[in-house]
Amino acid sequence: MKGLLLFAALAGVLTPFCLLRAQEPAETRSVWDGVYTDEQAKRGEEVYRKECAACHGEMLTGGESAPPLTGGAFQANWNGLTLGDLFERIRKTMPLSKPGRLTRQQNADVLAFMLSINKFPAGKTELYRQAEMLKEIRFETKKPAPKNRLVFNSRAPGNQGSSLDRTPFFRAWS
Numbered sequence: 001m002k003g004l005l006l007f008a009a010l011a012g013v014l015t016p017f018c019l020l021r022a023q024e025p026a027e028t029r030s031v032w033d034g035v036y037t038d039e040q041a042k043r044g045e046e047v048y049r050k051e052c053a054a055c056h057g058e059m060l061t062g063g064e065s066a067p068p069l070t071g072g073a074f075q076a077n078w079n080g081l082t083l084g085d086l087f088e089r090i091r092k093t094m095p096l097s098k099p100g101r102l103t104r105q106q107n108a109d110v111l112a113f114m115l116s117i118n119k120f121p122a123g124k125t126e127l128y129r130q131a132e133m134l135k136e137i138r139f140e141t142k143k144p145a146p147k148n149r150l151v152f153n154s155r156a157p158g159n160q161g162s163s164l165d166r167t168p169f170f171r172a173w174s
């Protein structure tokens, strides 16, 4: 009987959380999730120096006729689009003098280097070489708020100081 009561109590507590979770949109990634590696950015830097720097500048700040690939204006151009869009833009139109010259790997590496200069964090896996997969990574100028639903929950009115969100089970879930 005791066990049954405990089960009922737990179910009552947990169900709202499950419902909340079910309503969340599918998880998507952004440039803030560590989508390239330092190693890859280093390879990309070599490609960049050889193929892009003459026009876009050593520091990616732009040249006489070529726009910058870092900074506010550049980021505003791409905000809300995906890395797939940026990858295709580079792959199909750059280097301006001979578009399509670079391999997919080189394009991905150069993109990784651009992300590093734009101060998006590196991670543990390299950037994909397929535009379709890069389309799942959003380019976002601003770092999104941490995806911690329990913080959100625990701050809901009437739920202040709930001890629930401090139990390991709930922490692991966030």
Ligand code: HEC
Pocket: 048, 051, 052, 053, 054, 055, 056, 065, 066, 067, 068, 069, 073, 074, 077, 089, 090, 093, 094, 095, 096, 097, 102, 110
């Ligand atoms: C011969 C000069 C030249 C070279 C080399 C060159 N670019 Fe460009 N790039 C330009 C010019 C000019 C523009 C703007 C006009 C246009 O898009 O055609 C541009 C635009 C871009 C844009 C779009 C910027 C924005 O804000 O939308 C990106 C991204 C880019 N280049 C990346 C690269 C990369 C990466 C390389 C090296 C693989 C490269 N470019 C090599 C001249 C160059």
